[in-house]
Amino acid sequence: MTNLKVQAPVPVDLEGDLASLPGDGARMAPHWAVHDRVTSRPVSPALIHGVNVPPASARLLEAMSDYGD
Incomplete structure (x- = not known):
């Protein structure tokens, strides 16, 4: 197994905000x-038979408001 060591060229902001996303994407793009x-x-359409949703997921979605919580 190969052990690849990767170092970030700049400090990583773990508490990032939207302003840091373009820089993050630029570093990951290569x-x-x-x-x-x-x-x-x-x-x-004959091959599409519907979607199965687990009951727990259905209850979770049903409990959410229409515009998110």
């Missing part, structure tokens, strides 16, 4: 691979 082009084909 690590992401970019594929040439991903094309998706349409799915036939």
Whole structure:
């Protein structure tokens, strides 16, 4: 197993705010691979059978207000 040591070029702000997001994204961007082009084909409606939601998740969502808590 390879042990890769990664050091941040600048101090990391663990209590970051929205202003720090562009810098965070710029530092992470070189690590992401970019594929040439991903094309998706349409799915036939006959293959879509619905969504199953666990009862606990359904209760959690039902208890939330419409605009978040």
